[in-house]
Amino acid sequence: MVPLLIVVALLAFLFLPLALKSFGINQEYERGVVFRLGRLEKTKGPGWFWLIPLVERVVKVDTRTITHALETQETVTRDGVAIRINAVLWYRAFDAAGVVTTVENWQSAIIQAAETAIRDAVGQSDLDQMLKDRTTINKRLFDILTTTCNRWGVEFDAVEIKDLDIPPQMQRAIAREAEAIREKRARIIKAEGEQEAARTLADAAATIGTTPGALELRRLQTLAEIGVEHNSTIIAMFPTELLEAVRRIAPPGGSDSTSR
Numbered sequence: 001m002v003p004l005l006i007v008v009a010l011l012a013f014l015f016l017p018l019a020l021k022s023f024g025i026n027q028e029y030e031r032g033v034v035f036r037l038g039r040l041e042k043t044k045g046p047g048w049f050w051l052i053p054l055v056e057r058v059v060k061v062d063t064r065t066i067t068h069a070l071e072t073q074e075t076v077t078r079d080g081v082a083i084r085i086n087a088v089l090w091y092r093a094f095d096a097a098g099v100v101t102t103v104e105n106w107q108s109a110i111i112q113a114a115e116t117a118i119r120d121a122v123g124q125s126d127l128d129q130m131l132k133d134r135t136t137i138n139k140r141l142f143d144i145l146t147t148t149c150n151r152w153g154v155e156f157d158a159v160e161i162k163d164l165d166i167p168p169q170m171q172r173a174i175a176r177e178a179e180a181i182r183e184k185r186a187r188i189i190k191a192e193g194e195q196e197a198a199r200t201l202a203d204a205a206a207t208i209g210t211t212p213g214a215l216e217l218r219r220l221q222t223l224a225e226i227g228v229e230h231n232s233t234i235i236a237m238f239p240t241e242l243l244e245a246v247r248r249i250a251p252p253g254g255s256d257s258t259s260r
Contacts, residue, residue, distance in 0.1 A: 022051040024058065031096035032058040043096050061096035065157055068111065072163065075119045081127045084165040087141065089114055090157040091149070098153025106152055110145075114159070117144040127166065131174075134161050 025048045026032050032044035036056045044058065051058060072086040091110060093099045099106040121140045122130070130137055141159040149156065166174075 022053045022056075024049055024051070026060065029062060029064045031061050031063055033061060033097050033100045034058050040097060040101060059100050061093050061099055063093050063096065065090055065092045066107070068107075068114075069162065070111065070114055070118070072165075073115060073118065075122045077122055077125060077127045077130065079126045081170060082167065083122070083127070083130075084163075085118060085122060085161060086163050087114070087118060087159060087161050089145075089159055091145075091154055092157065093153055094155050095153030098151075103152045106154065109152065110149060110154060113148050114141075114145060117141050117148070120144060127170070130161075130164060134164075137161060 024032070026044055026046045028046045030046065032049060034041040034044055034049075034051065034056055035058075036052070041056065049058070066089075068089045068091075070086050070089065072084050074082060074084050076082050089110070093106070103109045118141065121137055121144065124140070125137055138158075138160055141161075142156055145156050145159060
């Protein structure tokens, strides 16, 4: 009887740790991929689960969104400019069995795919496009990574370029280009203003020339504006309109007929 109790105690001592080890709990954001004798069996959801000792094993997968900042790397744009660029990834596993069975170390594989995708996206873009329209580059990166990683059971929430560094000589060239563009715009605006002023002045001259007395009124207005300064001396000529009127009223011959 005693040896039987000893055997039972030994069996309990051996199998109790196995039983406890076979019992597990998944958090709400975890999924457990179960393998039975090496074959994929099923995926355990959140909550407790129990495995057959020595027959089944489980691999847990975190399904929360993972944020990862890529290291800065140097690459070349389509127009041959060497730049340093990095990006931020937001991705998550939507198929727990897929990320376990299709790729080894799936998070490392995602990082490698993202670094390669950045080189491809930058190589297909000009520097001006990258500086002015990052949205297009981000979308291109997102499409490349989605196509590559969906078959692994991974989907991307967003991909954003974080930093974009260009060589100092290229920065100076861009600054000179921007300055030249601003100067061009300033000259165009000034020329348009002078053209508009000349057109307005020509219209005013035409109106004055066709309106009787308008020129004399304008002359008097100018004299009034000059006379505001009290230290000014104004020499005014006799109005030409009055001279013309006198010539018309005066008898033919003028002073010669009077002297006779």
